[in-house]
Amino acid sequence: MATVTQAPPVAPAPETKPPRKPRGRGRWTPYWLLLPGLLWLLVFFALPVIYQASTSVQTGSLEEGYEVTWHFAAYWDALSEYWPQFVRSVLYAASATVLCLLLGYPLAYLIAFRAGRWRNLIMVLVIAPFFTSFLIRTLAWKTILADGGPVVDALNTLHVLDVTAWLGWTAGDRVLATPLAVVCGLTYNFLPFMILPLYTSLERIDPRLHEAANDLYARPSTTFRRVTFPLSMPGVVSGTLLTFIPASGDYINSDLLGSTDTRMVGNVIQSQFLRILDYPTAAALSFILMAAILAVVTLYIRKSGTEDLV
Amino acid sequence: MTFVNWLKRRFVAIAGLLTLAYLLLPNVVVTVFSFNHPKGRFNYTWQEFSTEAWQDPCGVSGLCASLSLSLQLALWATLGATLLGTMIAFALVRYRFRARPAVNSLIFLPMAMPEVVMAASLLTLFLNMGARLGFWTILIAHIMFCLSFVVVAVKARVMSMDPRLEQAAQDLYAGPFQTFVRVTLPIAAPGIAAGALLAFALSFDDFIITNFNAGSTVTFPMFVWGSAQRGTPVQINVVGTAMFVVAVLLVLVSMAVGNRRNRRKA
Numbered sequence: 081m082a083t084v085t086q087a088p089p090v091a092p093a094p095e096t097k098p099p100r101k102p103r104g105r106g107r108w109t110p111y112w113l114l115l116p117g118l119l120w121l122l123v124f125f126a127l128p129v130i131y132q133a134s135t136s137v138q139t140g141s142l143e144e145g146y147e148v149t150w151h152f153a154a155y156w157d158a159l160s161e162y163w164p165q166f167v168r169s170v171l172y173a174a175s176a177t178v179l180c181l182l183l184g185y186p187l188a189y190l191i192a193f194r195a196g197r198w199r200n201l202i203m204v205l206v207i208a209p210f211f212t213s214f215l216i217r218t219l220a221w222k223t224i225l226a227d228g229g230p231v232v233d234a235l236n237t238l239h240v241l242d243v244t245a246w247l248g249w250t251a252g253d254r255v256l257a258t259p260l261a262v263v264c265g266l267t268y269n270f271l272p273f274m275i276l277p278l279y280t281s282l283e284r285i286d287p288r289l290h291e292a293a294n295d296l297y298a299r300p301s302t303t304f305r306r307v308t309f310p311l312s313m314p315g316v317v318s319g320t321l322l323t324f325i326p327a328s329g330d331y332i333n334s335d336l337l338g339s340t341d342t343r344m345v346g347n348v349i350q351s352q353f354l355r356i357l358d359y360p361t362a363a364a365l366s367f368i369l370m371a372a373i374l375a376v377v378t379l380y381i382r383k384s385g386t387e388d389l390v
Numbered sequence: 391m392t393f394v395n396w397l398k399r400r401f402v403a404i405a406g407l408l409t410l411a412y413l414l415l416p417n418v419v420v421t422v423f424s425f426n427h428p429k430g431r432f433n434y435t436w437q438e439f440s441t442e443a444w445q446d447p448c449g450v451s452g453l454c455a456s457l458s459l460s461l462q463l464a465l466w467a468t469l470g471a472t473l474l475g476t477m478i479a480f481a482l483v484r485y486r487f488r489a490r491p492a493v494n495s496l497i498f499l500p501m502a503m504p505e506v507v508m509a510a511s512l513l514t515l516f517l518n519m520g521a522r523l524g525f526w527t528i529l530i531a532h533i534m535f536c537l538s539f540v541v542v543a544v545k546a547r548v549m550s551m552d553p554r555l556e557q558a559a560q561d562l563y564a565g566p567f568q569t570f571v572r573v574t575l576p577i578a579a580p581g582i583a584a585g586a587l588l589a590f591a592l593s594f595d596d597f598i599i600t601n602f603n604a605g606s607t608v609t610f611p612m613f614v615w616g617s618a619q620r621g622t623p624v625q626i627n628v629v630g631t632a633m634f635v636v637a638v639l640l641v642l643v644s645m646a647v648g649n650r651r652n653r654r655k656a
Contacts, residue, residue, distance in 0.1 A: 110485035114493060117474035117537060121496055124534040128511035135514050183409045190406030202410065204641055209413055211637035212420060213595055215614040216630040219622060220416035223423065223434045271413060321502070329504020332597065336618055346506045346598075353510055353602065359517075366510040370503060377502050 129370070136363035154364035162348050162365060169344040169369075172259065172334075173327035176266035180274040180323045181316065183267070188278035188315070189308075193287070206275055214269060218336050221265050225255045225337070257339035265333035273322040281315030282308070317384045325373055345369055417634060424627035431621025443624035447632075450623040453613060457629065460610035463525070464594040467532035471593075472586040474533070475540025476578075482541070483548045500538045508535060509602035516603060523605025531603045532593040539592060540585035547581025 136154050159166075191202050209217060224231055232255050235241045244250040249260040285308065293303040309316075331346030345365060352362035397404070423433055427440035448454040482493065500508060512534070516527055555577065559569040597611040604612060614626055 110481040110487050113477040113481035113485075117478040117541075118493065118496065120474060120534060121500070121537060124512060124515070124530055125500055125508065126496065128508075128515040131518060132511035132514045135518075183405075183412065186402050186405035187407075187409040190402050194402060194406075200645060204638070204645075205410060205414060207641075208634065208638055209417055210591060210595075212417060212630040212634045213611055213614060215597060215611050215618070216420055216626055217416040219434075219614070219618055219626075220419040220423070223419050224415065226434060268412065268416070271409070275409075325502060325504055329506040329598075331506065332615075346504070349506050349510055350601070353513060359514065362510060363514060366507045370507045373504060373507075374502070 132363045133367055135359055136367050138360050154360040155368065158361050158364040158368065162345065165343055165345045165348050166368075166372075168259075168342070169328050169346070172263055172266060172342075172344060173324050173330075175263045176270065176327045177274075177320050177324045179263065179267040180271050181320065184271055184274040184278055184319070188275050188282055191275075191279055192282035192285075203279075206272055210272065215332065215336075218265055218269065218332060221261070221268065221337055222256065225261055225264070227254055227256060231255070256337060257342070259338070259342055261337040262334050262342045262344075265337045266327045266330060269330075269333065270323040270327055273326070274319040277319040277322065278312060278315040281312045285311050313384065317380070321377060321380065325377070328373060329369060420627050421631045421634070424624060424631045426624055426627075428624065433622045433624050433627065443628045447625050447628045450625045452608060453610075453623070453625055453629070456608045456610045456613040459525075459607070460594055463528055463532060463609060464590050466529055467536055467593040468586050468590040470529075470533040471536035471540050471589045472582060475537050475585060475589075476544050476582055478537075479541045479544035479548055479581075483545055497538050497541050500535055501542075505535070505598040506602075509599040512599070513602045523603055524607045527603045527605070528600055528607065528609065531599045532596060535596075535599060536589035536592050539588050543585035543588060544578065544581045547584075548578050551577050 137152060187202075187206070191199055191206075195202050223229070226232070232241070232253065235244075235255070236253050241250055241253055241255070244260055245252065249263075250258040255261050255264075289307055289311070290303060293307050298306065328344075329346045331344060331350050334342050334344045334347055349362055349365050349369070352358050352365065356362075423436070424443060425439055425441060426433055426436055427438045427442060428435070429437055443449070478493070478497065482490065482497075509531070512527075512531055516523060521527060551574075556569055556573055559573045564572065595611060597615060600609050600612060601615070608616070610629075617623060617626060
């Protein structure tokens, strides 16, 4: 993630020339080039996903071994027992995505249009947090949001915490171990993934379009609404996906900044797999999460009409 | 009213800089707390100034071992993912073949999936195969998830390449091998370098997939995670700060070199 100039991963440049179709001896070259990498992905990505799907319909125990019995009980158990965690994951990830968009857009806009000679420096500062392990940085939020610390005190004095407590985002005069802390951590962790795609799509906008809008008596807000924002849609789409997908499966922020009341689906999968060792339920949970994400992504890409994204 | 107007005009700048502050605040805290001398086991509240941890960064057992393990893993994962990814990228851009759409989606899927799902399914496979979890399972996993990012980075560069340059090389009697080494590779190099850097950063900082597939092997992120449960030594902040400073310096130097080169060209 230390690349400054590279376009964000989900939005490749449009293809310019149609690749030629080789004949004769060179016909097999692409397959030889693809073979090792694709084999790797098939064996260590596609096969495990299929394997996991089969695990989710197995019954048995660790001692006696598992057998595929096509029992979908694991799915029923998983959903009926862990639906609050699912709902929470979606809510937290969606809130974090919206916050990232609201916070990230002004900064991306600033870098693209207003920064001038400061552009490169601000860009480096946006990427710079990546240079330190994200776990260390997430732990730093424990200090920032500590009980009785300056941030919490200020929020208390301004009676912000009363409002958030009434909304159910915080509890008492604490921020740590509440949903607000988790969403704050998620937003922080995935903000650069929103800013970079936004910046690349904003930067491509021809400044003459702004002048044209201005000449046609559009107010700045109208220019933004009718010209800038629609043209930045590819960035908004890939930014929201790059934020929402990892955030929905995350369990680090909830574990470090939250409490047992903020557990997300990732936490459940992690503890089922690594501590409780209930593989069928864990596999079912992870399969449901994957299916849900793929459905959301497909629908979202269709709706926003940016299918060339993939 | 004038203040409101001023605020209105400067809205983007103020909001943008506030976001930047939000992004950088934790780094400031990490740096400041690397000079802390905590009383208990956790380094979350400020006690007193001390440079103890900076004088003895390896003073905590296991920290430097985990750091060197993470570096080794990241190097091998970068090598593997860059090699395989570059080959795939060239195949995808340069050739049209029937399986292209299928290949494209196989590359895209790992990036569109929550890490925890990939981690869990890979662990299922390893458990079913009876593989011993450790260095090799982590390496396999890291190459797997870095691969797609390398493909995307290299593809973008190769796609924007002018095909006439290679034709020119061939017109000047360069063989296919010579053309590739003397023309194609140097032009694709920035894309490959970007992909490799990305792979290195992703692998070095990966936690979720490693957490599932590491067994009892401890990488640096795993060490930090474990210490969050047992007690955070100040040395973690020292390592974090040092990494940050070194990386920022590298970026600034490379930017300065790039600027000078551009100026010389102009």
